[in-house]
Amino acid sequence: MISQFAYLQYDVSMLITAASIVFILRYLSAALFSPLHDVQGPTLARYTRLWEVYKNWQGQLEHVTVAFHKQYGSIVRLAPNRYSISDPTAIRTIYGTGSKFSKSDYYTPFGAPLDHKDVFSETSNEKHASERRKISNMYAMSSLVSYEPFVDKVNGVFMAALADHAQHRRAFDLFTWMQFYAFDVIGEITIGRSFGLLEAGHDKDGLLHAVHVGSISYGSSVGLIPEIHQLYLWFQKVVPINSHWKITQRVILKEISARLQGVSTTDRKDFLAKCIELSKAGKLDQSTINNVLGTNIGAGSDTTGISMCAVIYFLMKHPNCLQKLRDEIEMADRQGNLSSPVTFQEAQRLPYLQATIKEALRLHAAVDQILSRVVPDGGAQIAGRHFPQGAVVGVNAWVIHNDESIWGKDVHEFRPERWLVDKEQLSFLEQNYLAFGAGSRTCIGKNISLLEMTKLLPQIVRQFDFIPAGDSQWTTSSGWFVKQSIQVKVINRGREI
Numbered sequence: 001m002i003s004q005f006a007y008l009q010y011d012v013s014m015l016i017t018a019a020s021i022v023f024i025l026r027y028l029s030a031a032l033f034s035p036l037h038d039v040q041g042p043t044l045a046r047y048t049r050l051w052e053v054y055k056n057w058q059g060q061l062e063h064v065t066v067a068f069h070k071q072y073g074s075i076v077r078l079a080p081n082r083y084s085i086s087d088p089t090a091i092r093t094i095y096g097t098g099s100k101f102s103k104s105d106y107y108t109p110f111g112a113p114l115d116h117k118d119v120f121s122e123t124s125n126e127k128h129a130s131e132r133r134k135i136s137n138m139y140a141m142s143s144l145v146s147y148e149p150f151v152d153k154v155n156g157v158f159m160a161a162l163a164d165h166a167q168h169r170r171a172f173d174l175f176t177w178m179q180f181y182a183f184d185v186i187g188e189i190t191i192g193r194s195f196g197l198l199e200a201g202h203d204k205d206g207l208l209h210a211v212h213v214g215s216i217s218y219g220s221s222v223g224l225i226p227e228i229h230q231l232y233l234w235f236q237k238v239v240p241i242n243s244h245w246k247i248t249q250r251v252i253l254k255e256i257s258a259r260l261q262g263v264s265t266t267d268r269k270d271f272l273a274k275c276i277e278l279s280k281a282g283k284l285d286q287s288t289i290n291n292v293l294g295t296n297i298g299a300g301s302d303t304t305g306i307s308m309c310a311v312i313y314f315l316m317k318h319p320n321c322l323q324k325l326r327d328e329i330e331m332a333d334r335q336g337n338l339s340s341p342v343t344f345q346e347a348q349r350l351p352y353l354q355a356t357i358k359e360a361l362r363l364h365a366a367v368d369q370i371l372s373r374v375v376p377d378g379g380a381q382i383a384g385r386h387f388p389q390g391a392v393v394g395v396n397a398w399v400i401h402n403d404e405s406i407w408g409k410d411v412h413e414f415r416p417e418r419w420l421v422d423k424e425q426l427s428f429l430e431q432n433y434l435a436f437g438a439g440s441r442t443c444i445g446k447n448i449s450l451l452e453m454t455k456l457l458p459q460i461v462r463q464f465d466f467i468p469a470g471d472s473q474w475t476t477s478s479g480w481f482v483k484q485s486i487q488v489k490v491i492n493r494g495r496e497i
């Protein structure tokens with residue numbers, strides 16, 4: 001009996017050793033004999049995806065990627081089969097019209113754990129195109145007018161919160177409050193009610209935490225080893241855990257059911273109302289509705305919060321730009337070109353405001369990683385070399401926005417004026433601007449975020465001065481989104497639009 005057990009132990013250890021050798025040999029041969037074996041990057045990234053997972057966990061991947069491009073040139077290896085490209089021509093090749101590159105399975109863990117994927121996490125180009133067609137009208141410029149009253153309402157609450165901070169000379173974290181603002185607006189626009197974060201002054205229902213942990217942190221790390229996601233989904237079926245995704249779903253399902261039963265207001269033209277209308281016309285099914293509402297909350301809140309925080313931060317650090325913006329707003333007001341509150345249409349006619357937003361997002365793009373895509377059948381020529389099909393490639397906004405050959409010697413300076421150029425030069429800059437992504441997978445919610453930013457900023461900069469309440473430099477931490485942290489105070493200038 002004892003000797004049989006010893007044999008069994010021997011067999012098992014032999015098996016483990018053999019499996020490990022096969023595993024290591026597979027990795028080594030892939031690293032040494034791949035047609036891309038000579039692409040440079042951190043040594044560990046040649047053999048394992050864990051290097052990028054570790055860097056993502058450390059929260060500075062955008063800076064690390066920029067630094068590696070400086071060291072190694074236009075192609076940098078991030079993992080055995082993942083490459084960051086800094087050559088501007090790659091933007092058209094990878095994301096341009098008619099491109100056959102598809103999203104890599106990095107995106108899958110960001111989506112709902114359902115067979116029916118949302119537009120953000122769907123990897124098939126065909127399925128994505130059909131899903132996006134069904135919902136795009138709700139995000140179109142023509143739909144924005146119906147969302148304006150919701151933005152105005154939350155803007156009012158936000159201005160009151162700032163006035164209260166000013167009156168009590170209270171220091172607060174700028175990003176956190178911009179995040180409260182952005183979540184409250186997206187709540188109003190999407191499900192018909194604000195999440196009440198500005199009024200509460202804290203993440204009262206744990207929604208921000210749930211989105212951060214369940215979608216962003218989870219997606220950005222598990223996306224780098226997506227096989228884990230399949231295991232997690234299987235595990236969830238066996239052990240019914242209270243996942244963070246379920247927390248956001250509960251909020252959404254509660255609102256849908258209230259609306260269908262006529263408990264909540266039905267005369268609003270928000271996303272929920274539009275989805276129900278489309279569903280009654282047989283154009284949307286239940287899971288698409290859940291996906292639309294969930295994606296708005298997951299993809300449309302932190303991004304806008306980060307971007308608003310960036311605009312205010314850079315204006316605070318550049319009083320001359322702040323003054324130019326104020327002059328533009330006051331001039332428009334004197335000429336009778338600004339209503340109270342400022343309409344989206346009026347804000348679009350404020351060129352310095354538009355330039356300021358673009359410049360802030362250039363220097364601080366919300367997303368820290370490459371927008372990864374899979375090289376299609378037949379391979380592709382990118383940045384002067386052939387990539388075989390199946391290789392994962394992408395351009396990182398932080399890298400391209402730091403490229404001196406595009407933006408000039410003052411690439412690191414905050415200078416909104418760089419956007420106030422003739423049509424041809426502007427179109428060149430915009431082709432190299434990735435804050436909202438590019439091509440068929442470009443941000444569907446861009447106009448909504450611009451609606452929020454361009455309406456709120458004139459009000460804020462006119463009425464308040466922001467000053468650092470401690471360290472004047474923010475700190476940042478990334479993991480798909482690059483979130484900031486800085487304590488500020490506001491001073492009420494006593495002027496209102």
Ligand code: HEM
Nearest residue numbers: 119120299300303304307366371436437441443444445449
């Ligand atoms: C300033 C705010 C925003 C920024 C910086 C931003 C950034 C981005 C970026 C970079 C992408 C492309 C991702 C990729 O290719 O991998 C994207 C896609 C997306 N964004 Fe935004 N976003 C913002 C606001 C919003 C809002 C307000 C919504 C919804 C209300 C939204 C919903 C989406 C969706 C659904 C996609 C996927 C589109 C597709 O694949 O067809 N975003 N966003």
